[in-house]
Structure formats: structure tokens, C-alpha cells
Amino acid sequence: MSESEKTPTPAQNRRPKRRRRKPRKSQTNWDLRHFQVTPVAGKWRFHDFDLPLPLMHAIHALGFEYCTPIQAEALAHTLLGGDVVGKAQTGTGKTAAFLISMLAYFLEEEAPDGQKTGAPRALIVAPTRELALQIEKDAKALARFTSLNVASVVGGMDYQKQRDNLAKKLDILVATPGRLLDFHQKRDVDLTQVEVLVLDEADRMLSMGFIPDVKRIIRHTPKKEERQTFLFSATFTQDILNLASQWTHQPAHIEIEVTVDNAADIDQRVYMVSDDDKQRLLVNLLKQESFDRVMVFGNRRDLVRKLDDHLRKAGVDVAMLSGDVPQNQRIKTLERFREGELTVLVATDVAGRGIHIDDVSHVINYTLPEDPEDYVHRIGRTGRAGAKGVSISFVGEEDAFSLPEIENFINDKLPCEHPPEGLL
Secondary structure, three states, rough: HHHOOOOOOOOOOOOOOOOOOOOOOOOOOHHHOOOOOOOOOOOEEEHHHHHOHHHHHEEEEEEOOOOOOOHHHHHHHHOOOEEEEEEEEOOOOOHHHHHHHHHHHHHOOOOOOOOOOOOOEEEOOOOOOHHHHHHHHHHHHHOOOOOOEEEEOOOOOHHHHHHHHOOOOOOEEEHHHHHHHHHHOOOOOOOOOOOOOEEOEEEHHHHHOOOOHHHHHHHHHOHHHHHHEEEEOOOOHHHHHHHHHHOOOOOOOEEEOHHHHHHHOEEEEEEEEOHHHHHHHHHHHHHHHOOOOOEEEEHHHHHHHHHHHHHOOOOOOOOEEEOOOOOHHHHHHHHHOOOOOOOEEOOOOHOOOOOOOOOEEEEEOOOOOHHHHHHHHHHOOEEOOOOOEEEEEEEOOOOOOOOHHHHHHHOOOOOEEOOOOOOO
């Protein structure tokens, strides 16, 4: 049975964690009759979960119709108050899965009496600023027809502005670990009233050394039996599973496999080329092909800098995204790319996960990633939401060892060919 055909089942023997209160009044006269979605065998609609009307209005406005596999499986548990430990890559819809669940809960139950300023009801912890800001943007889009308040605290951004936002009553706070602890130590944030805790991309938080900070954060929230916890990770290592057992209570485990089948609309090409010819091939490809929005991936920061410089000198409309770029500049670059003001983005894998950029027409792997899973994350930037996408991988002498590992990981043979005539 495929992931999309699995039928979600309710959480079993779940502790009664939530007490129903009077639902909030809808701030919209919108009617569900405006949102007609035909039932399809093997697919779950958002209608099937009896979500509050203002939330359905936002889902309709965003163009969502059918749940992705992780959304269907997660909502079946989380809407009942259950904890979830989910394995899912970027692009599977996991962000909407946890946001829809917490927004539905907050629309059905009023905030507790005596809620303090700076005391969020939901806390979402993410490893990077870009991911945190993207989650905040998605949360605001889903909460647009409600009175729910969303804010973020991340490093590298205006400190005082974030502090001012904390001086209000908050429903959802999205944060990176360091800046959150900073505000908490200064008593600008109170975590004792957190009802829903989300730990997103836990594997990245582990690899980036954030787990000690995350543990300190979690110690200041209610006990795991008294809150709802979602933990998402692209991989399930033993370390991640150990952390999940510490931080969640009787969770449902959901696994959406990292496969290219999840991005079936991607035309994958492999060009065999010498390492010395890669730059010329890239420039000619970008100039001769009709590209709307292209992401070019390199393995190292110094390589990305060289490619950015070379493409600029060749007259290509390009910018780079890596750890060397200041945070404010990274955010501006992403916005320009999203708005179509920039055609080519050269990036390290810092942009490979957690960044939602729609309408990417092409992904070019200038070098193959060392980790086969990163190949799937990279090409998952294109071919989204039913749109067609193209991934082109340059395979030179140094990449030859990575190709068999990638093919083994995706359980498929990639078509290797020489670049079309005229590109070299």
C-alpha cells in the first residue's frame, strides 16, 4: 500500500488532555459552500477533519484541497490531542500539518484565564532563522481569518522589535534556540503556559549542536504529560529516537519515506562532464535554456562563492545563499528569489531543507552531495504542487563515487548522458 493510500487511524488510549471551552467567534462570513472538493478514493480532504470555519477559509485561500500523506496521518492523531513523532523531508507538508492542528485547537478553546504577555500557548523551535521565519509566514497565512497572534524570535534580526512583540499576548511563538534562551533569561518570555510544543528538523538541531539549548528550553515548559508535543526529523537515528522518548508521551510514529516518488513530477537528468568543463557548461546552460527560477547547489561555501562570482562576470542574474552571507542579506535574497526578481540562486545545503520556494523550475547539482539523502532534499525544491520540474546533475571525476550511492538510496537508475550539443 502506498503512503497516500494509508488510512489514518485515531490515537489509541490517549490521555484526556484538553477541556472544551466555548469556541471563538468566527471573524468571517465566508461559507464552506465556497470550498468544494470532490472526494477521491485514497485521499483525505481537509473537509474530512471537521476543522473550524476560519481555518478552512485560510486553507481554501492558500489553494490546498487534499491532505498530503503526513498531513492526513498526523491530523488523525494530533486533533485528538496526541503526540506525534514524524519522519518527513521538506516538501511533504509537515509544517501545515502541525500548524493546522494547533490553530484548530486554539480556535476551539479560548486561552486560559490570566494568560500573561510573552507567554505563548504554542512554541515552535526550529534550527535556522530561515526555517523559523518561513514557519512564521505560514502560520500567519493560516491564521489570517482569526484573531490569533503569531510572532518569532530569531538571531540576526531586530532585537528590540522582537522584544516589543513579546510584550503582547501570544498564541504562537516560533524561535531559534539561542535567541529564545536569551529572551527567556531576561524574563521577556514565559514558557510555563506552553500547551503545544513543536520541535522541527530535530536531526539538524542535533547535527548543529543545539540539543543542550533545546533541553534547557524544554525544562521550562510544562511536563510532557501536560502538553502536546510534535517532533519532526528527516531521519530517525537512535539519538533522535532517544530524544523523542524523553520529550513526548505515548506518541504516534509516522514515517513518510524519503523517496523521489514523493516528487514524481521531476525530470531527472545527469550530464557526464569533466570537472574542468563544469563552469562553461553551467554558464551556457543558464544562457541557452529557458529558465524561470533556478537553484544551483554546490557542496562547499568557497565553491558557491566562486560560482556566484563567475556567473556575475558572465552576465547571469544571480545571488548566493550560504553561511557566509549575513542574515539580513540572506532574507532579502530569498524574498527577491520568491518574487521572481532574481533568476538564479547558488546555494549550499543550508537552502536545501526547510525553505519553501514555490515555482522553482530547475535544480542544478553542480556537485553531487556527499549524503545521498541531500540529493532528494535538493531536487525536492522543484516539481512542487503538481508543477513540472527539472533537476540536472553534473557528474565529473569527483562525483563518480557518489552516483551509485544516490541511485541505491532512491532505488532507481539515473539516466546518464553527455550534455546536448552546443553547451560545451
